[in-house]
Amino acid sequence: MxxxxxxxxxxxxxxxxxxxxxxxxxNPFPASSGLAQFNAGYPDLMQRFVIFGIFAIGFNIxxxxxxxxxxxxxxxxxxxxxxAMWMFKLVGMNVLPALALSMVMSGLxxxxxxxxxxxxxxxxxxxxxxxxAMMSYALAYSVLATDMDGPDQQGLLQKxxxxxxxxxxxxxxxxxxxxxxxxxxxxLPVPSLFGLEMRSSTELVMGDWVFTFSTGYYFCxxxxxxxxxxxxxxxxxxxxxxxxxxxxxQQRINYTGLNAKPYMLAAFVISxxxxxxxxxxxxxxxxxxxxxxxxxxxxxxxxxxxxxxxxGTLIGPVLxxxxxxxxxxxxxxxxxxILHTWFAFLPDGLEDFVVGMIYPFIGKGWHLTLGLIFMAVxxxxxxxxxxxxQRISRVFKxxxxxxxxxxxxxxxxx
Amino acid sequence: MGxxxxxxxxxxxxxxxxxxxxxxxxxENSCHAIIGPNGAGKSTLLNVLIGKxxxxxxxxxxxxxxxxxxxxxxxxxxxxxxVFQTPEIFGDLTVLENMLIPIFASRDGAFRMHAIxxxxxxxxxxxxxxxxxxxxxxxxxxxxxxxxxxxxxxRRLEIGMCLSQNPRLLLLDxxxxxxxxxxxxxxxxxLKQIKEERDITIAIIEHDMHVVFSLAERITVLAQGSPLVxxxxxxxxxxxxxxxxxxxxxx
Numbered sequence: 181m182x183x184x185x186x187x188x189x190x191x192x193x194x195x196x197x198x199x200x201x202x203x204x205x206x207n208p209f210p211a212s213s214g215l216a217q218f219n220a221g222y223p224d225l226m227q228r229f230v231i232f233g234i235f236a237i238g239f240n241i242x243x244x245x246x247x248x249x250x251x252x253x254x255x256x257x258x259x260x261x262x263x264a265m266w267m268f269k270l271v272g273m274n275v276l277p278a279l280a281l282s283m284v285m286s287g288l289x290x291x292x293x294x295x296x297x298x299x300x301x302x303x304x305x306x307x308x309x310x311x312x313a314m315m316s317y318a319l320a321y322s323v324l325a326t327d328m329d330g331p332d333q334q335g336l337l338q339k340x341x342x343x344x345x346x347x348x349x350x351x352x353x354x355x356x357x358x359x360x361x362x363x364x365x366x367x368l369p370v371p372s373l374f375g376l377e378m379r380s381s382t383e384l385v386m387g388d389w390v391f392t393f394s395t396g397y398y399f400c401x402x403x404x405x406x407x408x409x410x411x412x413x414x415x416x417x418x419x420x421x422x423x424x425x426x427x428x429x430q431q432r433i434n435y436t437g438l439n440a441k442p443y444m445l446a447a448f449v450i451s452x453x454x455x456x457x458x459x460x461x462x463x464x465x466x467x468x469x470x471x472x473x474x475x476x477x478x479x480x481x482x483x484x485x486x487x488x489x490x491x492g493t494l495i496g497p498v499l500x501x502x503x504x505x506x507x508x509x510x511x512x513x514x515x516x517x518i519l520h521t522w523f524a525f526l527p528d529g530l531e532d533f534v535v536g537m538i539y540p541f542i543g544k545g546w547h548l549t550l551g552l553i554f555m556a557v558x559x560x561x562x563x564x565x566x567x568x569x570q571r572i573s574r575v576f577k578x579x580x581x582x583x584x585x586x587x588x589x590x591x592x593x594x
Numbered sequence: 595m596g597x598x599x600x601x602x603x604x605x606x607x608x609x610x611x612x613x614x615x616x617x618x619x620x621x622e623n624s625c626h627a628i629i630g631p632n633g634a635g636k637s638t639l640l641n642v643l644i645g646k647x648x649x650x651x652x653x654x655x656x657x658x659x660x661x662x663x664x665x666x667x668x669x670x671x672x673x674x675x676x677v678f679q680t681p682e683i684f685g686d687l688t689v690l691e692n693m694l695i696p697i698f699a700s701r702d703g704a705f706r707m708h709a710i711x712x713x714x715x716x717x718x719x720x721x722x723x724x725x726x727x728x729x730x731x732x733x734x735x736x737x738x739x740x741x742x743x744x745x746x747x748x749r750r751l752e753i754g755m756c757l758s759q760n761p762r763l764l765l766l767d768x769x770x771x772x773x774x775x776x777x778x779x780x781x782x783x784x785l786k787q788i789k790e791e792r793d794i795t796i797a798i799i800e801h802d803m804h805v806v807f808s809l810a811e812r813i814t815v816l817a818q819g820s821p822l823v824x825x826x827x828x829x830x831x832x833x834x835x836x837x838x839x840x841x842x843x844x845x
Contacts, residue, residue, distance in 0.1 A: 418698050418716065421687070425695050428684040432752075435644075435682070437670035437759065438699045 188412050191494060195408060199401040202226055203391045210388035214521070217513060220506055223381055223394030228505045230397070230404040231461045236485040236497030237404075237411050238454020242447050243483070244492035245415070245423035248298075251306045251479050252313030255293070256286040256452045258320060258474035260459025262341070265348045265469045269336070272359025273369045275378065275399070275464040279457060286456020287449055289316075294448035298441065301430075313479050320471035321345065347470030371464045373399060378464055396465045403461065404498075407454060412494055414450070423447050455482075484550075488557055490564030499565045504550065511546040597622040597795050598643070598763060603652030605638055605819075612638040613649065614819045620763075625789055625796040627806045630816035631840055636799045639816065640767055643797070644676055645669050656763065675756035677766045681748035683755065685741030689732060692740050692751055693723040693758060700759040723758070730754045730784070746777025750784060757788065764788075766798040770805050782808050807831070815839060 184192065198205065207221030220226070239253055260282035267278035297308040325344025328337035336355075342348055352362050356369070363369050371378045373395075381394035414420050426433050426440050433440050463469050472478075481504065489500025519535045519542070526534060541549045561567045596619035605613040613635050620626045630636050641647040642654060645664045654661050661669055670676075684692050697719050727733045730750055735743070740751060749769060756764060769785070770778040782805055788794060789809070800806050806813060806827070813830045815822040817839040823830065830836055 418694070418719075421691055422695065422698070424686060425684045425691075428686040429682055431678070432682040432684060432755075433695075434666035435670055435676045436696045436699050436755070437667050438695075439665070439667045 182409065184412060184416070188416065188494070192405075192409060192412065195495065195498070196405055199230065199405060200398075202229075202397070202401070203393055207389060207391055211390050212388055217518070218510055220510060221391065223392055223397050225505065225509050226394070226397045227400050227461075227465050228509070229502045230400040231458050231465070232482075232485065232501035232505055233498040234400075234404050234407045234461070235455050235458035235482055236489070236501040237407055238451040238458070239482045240451075240486050240492065240497040241411060241414060241454070242451035243486055244497075245420055245427065246444060246447050247427035248301065248444065248448070249306045249483065250297075250309040250448070250451070251476070251483070252293070252309035252311070252316075253451070253455050253482055254474045254476070254478035255313040255316040256289060256455035257459035257462070257478065258316060258469070258471065259286045259289050260456030261463040261469035261473055262320070262348060262459075263456070264460040264463035265350075265467065266341075268350060268356075268371060268463070268467055269348075269354040270357065272356050273371050274359070275371050275373050275460075278371070278464060279403075279460040282456045282460025282463075283453045286459065287453045289456075290449040290452025291445070294445045294452070298444050298448060310476060310479070313474060314476060317471055317474040317476075320474060342471060343469075344471070347468050350467050368467075371467055400461050400465065403457070407457065408494075408498070415494060419443070419446070484554060488554060488564055490566030493564070493566040496564050496566040503553075503565070507546055507550055507553075511542055511549060512544065514542040516543075596620045597657055598797065599653075599655045600639075600643070601653045601655075603639075603642060603649045603654065605635075605642065605647065605649045611819050613642070616652070616816075616819070616821055618814060618821065618824075620795060620797055621812070622762075622795055623793055624811045625785075625798065625809050627798045627800055627810035627813045628816060629800060629803075629806055629813060630822075633818075634816040634839075635819040636816055637767070638819075640765065640799055643765060644674065670759070670761075673762035675759060675761035675764050677749075677752055677756055677764065677769055679767045679771050681745065681752045683740050683748055683752050685739075687740060688736065689727065689738050689740050689743075689751060690720075690723055690736040693726055693755060694719060696755045696758050697722050697726075726754055726758045744777065745773055746780050749773070749777070749781055753781075753784060753788070757792070757794075761794065763795045763797060766796065766800075768800055768802075769798065770800070770802055778802070778805065781805075785809055 182189070182192075203221050203226065205221070206226065207219045209215040209219050220229075235253070235257065239250070243249055263281045263285040264275075264278035267281045271277055293309065293312045297305055297312065300308060320342040321344060324342045325340040328340055329335040334353075336353075339346075339348075350368050352366075352368065354361065360369055376395055378396035378399065379394070381392050381396075384391040384393065422438070422443055426443060430440060459469075459473065462473070482501075485500035485504050486497045487500070488503060489498065490496025516535060516539055519538055520531065523531045523534050539545070541552075557564060563570070598618070598620040600616055600618040603613050603616040604611075616635075616639060618628075628636055628639065638647065642649050643661070644666065645654075645661045646666070648662055656672055656674060659672065661672065661674070664672075684695065687695075701715075701719065724733065724736070727736055732747065732750065732754070735747070740748065743751070753764075753769075766785075770781050773781065785796065786809065789796060796809070798806070798809065810827055812824065813827055814824045815830065815833075815836050822835050822839055823833055825833070
């Protein structure tokens with residue numbers, strides 16, 4: 181189906197079902213129970229799952245297929261966000277033109293950054309991309325945030341192209357040529373898809389459960405499914421095979437009559453466009469763009485997501501993105517009071533001890549937990565969460581010597 | 595006039611004269627071997643032939659065109675395929691995929707490898723690749739992870755990948771180095787078969803005399819950067835100068 185083989189089609193359908201039913205699946209605990217804080221089925225977080233999923237899928241096309249580790253992909257997120265914001269300010273609140281401009285602008289940036297960075301490989305490539313991302317951050321933070329209107333005017337460019345530290349925001353004075361400057365009651369208009377507001381949602385109350393269906397989430401989910409489908413096609417195409425060949429042996433590629441550069445650049449630009457699309461979606465869900473999205477930690481995060489989920493696998497990056505965003509939003513909300521209520525059944529001294537032991541790993545300490553999980557995955561599951569899934573399914577199927585394991589144990593006879 | 599003409603090539607690395615006045619002519623559809631003791635300049639000469647090194651003086655012409663200063667992929671596009679000392683294949687890919695890449699490359703040119711597969715042309719390419727694997731006797735290994743094969747099989751695959759592009763000149767750099775005897779003989783048989791079945795020029799740089807004398811029609815002996823003798827294998831065998839160069843004593 182759709183030009184995919186059976187295995188890929190079933191993967192795509194599985195992902196489609198999971199994303200469509202996410203409001204149910206991520207909300208397993210009743211609202212009044214103590215476990216309700218582990219529910220992730222609220223629109224804001226679900227949107228982040230799929231948006232970072234798109235970012236990681238795109239990153240995996242570069243890192244997973246060619247092995248080139250870009251450490252500056254957050255720059256494209258920022259470019260995409262700013263481009264979408266300017267579309268909202270100048271043209272109108274429809275998300276489609278905004279996303280289109282996000283993708284075009286990030287693609288152009290990727291051509292320039294990629295053309296220069298791909299002159300080097302390995303660690304030098306990573307450093308070059310990192311340098312570009314930090315330059316973009318600096319540009320957005322200060323250089324492009326100066327008053328470009330002149331001191332006596334209060335125009336569009338009063339805070340520059342990027343708005344600096346406070347970020348780029350919508351105002352009532354924005355022209356919005358093909359849209360309304362303000363709503364009937366004088367408020368800022370919100371991003372929408374032909375009138376369907378992104379922030380609108382319906383709630384379904386079933387007993388003690390409340391399920392929220394948000395327009396914004398479903399819009400992002402559909403975009404992610406399209407992005408995922410396209411990435412499967414790229415992985416399975418001759419172009420994808422070519423990228424894997426470049427990763428495997430550049431020497432042979434050169435002596436096969438192929439110039440590897442244009443292929444590398446194409447992969448870089450495709451993954452840049454994915455990142456730009458993710459950035460555009462972030463702005464579409466919450467019309468605000470700040471420079472912190474381009475900071476190097478954001479670039480590092482997508483590397484973590486991809487490795488955590490499984491480099492070079494189709495679904496891995498999405499799982500990695502989900503896990504990290506879940507921990508960032510759920511684990512970080514647990515505080516010592518909550519821990520004390522959980523362990524209230526223990527004798528006082530013991531309760532304090534247990535809470536004291538767990539406390540460093542929750543709340544602001546969630547990075548510590550993430551670090552430990554990351555170390556465990558890299559050491560014990562080099563194939564990431566996908567490998568974990570494969571091992572578990574192997575146990576259930578009872579197969580002892582799968583093909584993959586045989587491959588890795590047979591060493592070349594040299 | 596041969597298909598590959600090397601004229602008055604000199605190359606100096608600091609104080610070392612790596613190549614001195616090398617003249618070499620490889621006749622079309624012949625098998626020409628270049629032999630010589632360690633440090634004779636074989637590898638330097640090979641690097642000059644493929645454009646990797648630019649000599650201080652002289653010219654290297656392939657079919658009337660200069661190869662000097664060209665990029666490796668341009669040299670390949672001229673019709674020169676190269677087999678490396680250690681088999682250079684795509685270790686992460688399967689045997690069949692390894693074979694697909696060069697066929698796609700020679701079909702679609704520099705940058706037309708589609709990102710979304712085009713099923714009809716892909717089928718043709720796969721058929722061609724399967725056919726090539728059958729010729730090599732590797733059809734049953736098509737789904738093997740290529741890095742896990744023996745060195746002889748890797749070499750066989752590498753030669754097959756080169757042949758799938760129908761090159762006019764096949765350059766082999768010590769194709770049997772580090773191989774077991776059986777693998778060496780297999781490789782010799784494969785090269786003999788290629789020589790018989792195809793219109794192809796083979797230039798081979800080799801250490802192993804067994805390989806050279808079973809394949810070559812002409813042999814150039816290189817010593818200290820200069821060609822010592824060039825002749826047929828029979829004459830080279832008993833040549834006093836060759837014995838001297840190899841054994842380092844006056845015969």
